[in-house]
Amino acid sequence: MTRRVHASPVFSIPVRVYYEDTDAGGVVYYANYFRFMERARTEWLRGLGFEQDELARDPGVLFAVRTAKLEFLKPARFNDLLEATVEIRGRGRASLTFGQRVQRGDEVLCEGEVRVACLEAKSFAPCPIPPTILSRLDAGAQT
Amino acid sequence: MTRRVHASPVFSIPVRVYYEDTDAGGVVYYANYFRFMERARTEWLRGLGFEQDELARDPGVLFAVRTAKLEFLKPARFNDLLEATVEIRGRGRASLTFGQRVQRGDEVLCEGEVRVACLEAKSFAPCPIPPTILSRLDAGAQT
Amino acid sequence: MTRRVHASPVFSIPVRVYYEDTDAGGVVYYANYFRFMERARTEWLRGLGFEQDELARDPGVLFAVRTAKLEFLKPARFNDLLEATVEIRGRGRASLTFGQRVQRGDEVLCEGEVRVACLEAKSFAPCPIPPTILSRLDAGAQT
Amino acid sequence: MTRRVHASPVFSIPVRVYYEDTDAGGVVYYANYFRFMERARTEWLRGLGFEQDELARDPGVLFAVRTAKLEFLKPARFNDLLEATVEIRGRGRASLTFGQRVQRGDEVLCEGEVRVACLEAKSFAPCPIPPTILSRLDAGAQT
Numbered sequence: 311m312t313r314r315v316h317a318s319p320v321f322s323i324p325v326r327v328y329y330e331d332t333d334a335g336g337v338v339y340y341a342n343y344f345r346f347m348e349r350a351r352t353e354w355l356r357g358l359g360f361e362q363d364e365l366a367r368d369p370g371v372l373f374a375v376r377t378a379k380l381e382f383l384k385p386a387r388f389n390d391l392l393e394a395t396v397e398i399r400g401r402g403r404a405s406l407t408f409g410q411r412v413q414r415g416d417e418v419l420c421e422g423e424v425r426v427a428c429l430e431a432k433s434f435a436p437c438p439i440p441p442t443i444l445s446r447l448d449a450g451a452q453t
Numbered sequence: 454m455t456r457r458v459h460a461s462p463v464f465s466i467p468v469r470v471y472y473e474d475t476d477a478g479g480v481v482y483y484a485n486y487f488r489f490m491e492r493a494r495t496e497w498l499r500g501l502g503f504e505q506d507e508l509a510r511d512p513g514v515l516f517a518v519r520t521a522k523l524e525f526l527k528p529a530r531f532n533d534l535l536e537a538t539v540e541i542r543g544r545g546r547a548s549l550t551f552g553q554r555v556q557r558g559d560e561v562l563c564e565g566e567v568r569v570a571c572l573e574a575k576s577f578a579p580c581p582i583p584p585t586i587l588s589r590l591d592a593g594a595q596t
Numbered sequence: 597m598t599r600r601v602h603a604s605p606v607f608s609i610p611v612r613v614y615y616e617d618t619d620a621g622g623v624v625y626y627a628n629y630f631r632f633m634e635r636a637r638t639e640w641l642r643g644l645g646f647e648q649d650e651l652a653r654d655p656g657v658l659f660a661v662r663t664a665k666l667e668f669l670k671p672a673r674f675n676d677l678l679e680a681t682v683e684i685r686g687r688g689r690a691s692l693t694f695g696q697r698v699q700r701g702d703e704v705l706c707e708g709e710v711r712v713a714c715l716e717a718k719s720f721a722p723c724p725i726p727p728t729i730l731s732r733l734d735a736g737a738q739t
Numbered sequence: 740m741t742r743r744v745h746a747s748p749v750f751s752i753p754v755r756v757y758y759e760d761t762d763a764g765g766v767v768y769y770a771n772y773f774r775f776m777e778r779a780r781t782e783w784l785r786g787l788g789f790e791q792d793e794l795a796r797d798p799g800v801l802f803a804v805r806t807a808k809l810e811f812l813k814p815a816r817f818n819d820l821l822e823a824t825v826e827i828r829g830r831g832r833a834s835l836t837f838g839q840r841v842q843r844g845d846e847v848l849c850e851g852e853v854r855v856a857c858l859e860a861k862s863f864a865p866c867p868i869p870p871t872i873l874s875r876l877d878a879g880a881q882t
Contacts, residue, residue, distance in 0.1 A: 328781060330625060330774045334618035334674040340518045341487035341616065345759045348484075352757060363818040375483045379522045385577065388620040389792040434528065471638060473631045473768060477761035477817040484759065488616045495614060506675040531763040532649040626804045627777075630770035661769045665808045671863065720814065 320397040321354040325412070327390045337385035343420045344378070347410045350394035351426070358446045366431040369440045373426040376405065380422035390414055398447070404428050404436050463540040464497040468555070470533045480528035486563045487521070490553045493537035494569070501589045509574040512583045516569040519548065523565035533557055541590070547571050547579050606683040607640040611698070613676045623671035629706045630664070633696045636680035637712070644732045652717040655726045659712040662691065666708035676700055684733070690714050690722050749826040750783040754841070756819045766814035772849045773807070776839045779823035780855070787875045795860040798869045802855040805834065809851035819843055827876070833857050833865050 325346045333339040351373075352362065366372050386392055393413050400407035405427045412420040428439045468489045476482040494516075495505065509515050529535055536556050543550035547570060554564040571582045611632045619625040637659075638648065652658050672678055679699050686693035690713060697707040714725045754775045762768040780802075781791065795801050815821055822842050829836035833856060840850040857868045 326778075328774070328778050329619045329621065330627065330777065332620035333615045334620070334622045335515065335517070335615065336620045336622075339616060340521075341484045341491075344484035344487065345757070348759065349755075349757050361818055363816070372478065374478070374528075375525055377522075377524050378483075379520075381520050382518055385517075387792070389790055469635075471631070471635050472762045472764065473634065473770065475763035476758045477763070477765045478758065479763045479765075482759060488614070491616065492612075492614050504675060506673070530649070532647060621801060621803070626807075627770045627773035630773065634770075658764065660764070660814075661811055663808075663810050664769075665806075667806050668804055671803075 320395045320409075320411075321350070321357060322393045322395040323350050323353045325349065325392040325394050327386055327388055327392060329388065331386075332388045335385075337387055338390075340382060343380065343382070343412050346392065346394040346412050347396070347422075347424060350396040350410060351408060351424075354396045358443075360443065360446070365440075365443075369442070370431045371428050371437060371440060372431045373406070374429050374434070375424055376427045377425045378422060380420060382420050384417060384419045386412065386414060386419050392419070399423065400425075401439075401447070403438050406439070463538045463552075464493070464500060465536045465538040466493050466496045468492065468535040468537050470529055470531055470535060472531065474529075475531045478528075480530055481533075483525060486523065486525070486555050489535065489537040489555050490539070490565075490567060493539040493553060494551060494567075497539045501586075503586065503589070508583075508586075512585070513574045514571050514580060514583060515574045516549070517572050517577070518567055519570045520568045521565060523563060525563050527560060527562045529555065529557060529562050535562070542566065543568075544582075544590070546581050549582070606681045606695075606697075607636070607643060608679045608681040609636050609639045611635065611678040611680050613672055613674055613678060615674065617672075618674045621671075623673055624676075624705075626668060629666065629668070629698050632678065632680040632698050633682070633708070633710060636682040636696060637694060637710075640682045644729075646729065646732070651726075651729075655728070656717045657714050657723060657726060658717045659692070660715050660720070661710055662713045663711045664708060666706060668706050670703060670705045672698065672700060672705050678705070685709065686711075687725075687733070689724050692725070749824045749838075749840075750779070750786060751822045751824040752779050752782045754778065754821040754823050756815055756817055756821060758817065761817045764814075766816055767819075769811060772809065772811070772841055775821065775823040775841050776825070776851070776853060779825040779839060780837060780853075783825045787872075789872060789875070794869075794872075798871070799860045800857050800866060800869060801860045802835070803858050803863070804853055805856045806854045807851060809849060811849050813846060813848045815841065815843060815848050821848070828852065829854075830868075830876070832867050835868070 327338055331338050331342045395411045397409050398406060399409045405425055407423060407425045410422055410424055411418050427436055429435060430437045470481055474481050474485045538554045540552050541549060542552045548568055550566060550568045553567055555562050570579055573580045613624055617624050617628045681697045683695050684692060685695045691711055693709060693711045696710055698705050713722055716723045756767055760767050760771045824840045826838050827835060828838045834854055836852060836854045839853055841848050856865055858864060859866045
């Protein structure tokens, strides 16, 4: 009953499961899928040419998770080599919606949707996504 | 624009925000709300008279999160004294659905719905919730 | 071969072990004793009347760990109710040295020595411990 | 006052600092250096041809940290690309002592010594390091 992953052009990073990620049930602690997913979003953004520490200084924005829906399908175990994926599902003026998965080979272990809002780094107030980022997203979508 | 919490009979525990819970944004790292919520579910279960390490031995069950929907409304900060709440929203033969919130006084910072499945501790196969737990839930609901 | 704890006047807090604290070995992940010990130092400081978020604003200092020596004697397990202790072992102009333990009843599970430096919150440069804190330490020592 | 790293043959892995690793001070949370160091030890062992999940089944051993001495020299920050190193400093019948560092380029941020004991996976009782591992260590030392 493994959900097959369609061969879509998604961004992904490898994630090794270390002791720090597991719990006494012998599996990855459920909150840690959120960590793996954030690492994937960070590397995806880096792949587009953006470093979050620089974005926070200029143009002074950061991204914060607003909503998340996760489905935990199968457990990941200590020492597994996983893949964390990210793909854009939606784009608003001030937010991005990502589809994300954590998988082991073809098996999807956890999948979900994460919406992040663009915030002013100083005030945490919502703000439009900077044009430099939007244009890079458009360019990325065409590749 | 603070969402008022209705005076419903929910279970809650205090949660102090330590450095370990925060990130470089100066706020609680988003995955850590999952920790606070699990602490609340654990203490709620303990309040019903069940210790999870004993349940894993006899009758040999554990609870694992299957789905979670979270909304992050406002940031919690270092040193905040929060409250993590839990209340039952639904009951299946082999799963429980909880409504949960993390709040600071009257302000709801994060809220969501978490569905946990009852699993055989050895095989991780889904199994019915043991009658001893169900009857305690019924008793609890009447209090 | 349990090390008995001498009945000395140390400060301590209760620490419940949740799933988040454990690893696939079924025991508390070794790095997490550092968390328990920091919670104890934070509550000890709060007990003296100091909130770290206020100290960072006025007089503008924070405490950062400089050295730590830990001995891991016995494993703590899921659901254990532990105690994390803290007592002052030494005092410099700009640093404090603590003896700390994590124990389960009389059994010491982890013990060590942690030296923290007083830093200017803005520059992270070492600075003398503020007199308000020193005088409270002296008062505390006499109680 | 950066401590220069001598050009010794040590094993190292890259470690990227994500939000999950930092705290509200804007730097890597002190306990997380323990995580980085364990990742390095795990990859070093993997480099010698040993997977810890397999070792736990056959010959039925695991390694647990017994003592650790750490010195925190400079803070690592969000988004830094670090290196975590490991080298053997000592070898007993049933334990190994490692020198470990976390560095950013030439700057050593954290360094320390970690002693791990070899334990029977089932009983957690100390046991001799299996000959297959010892001989691989000897082979590794000659490379």
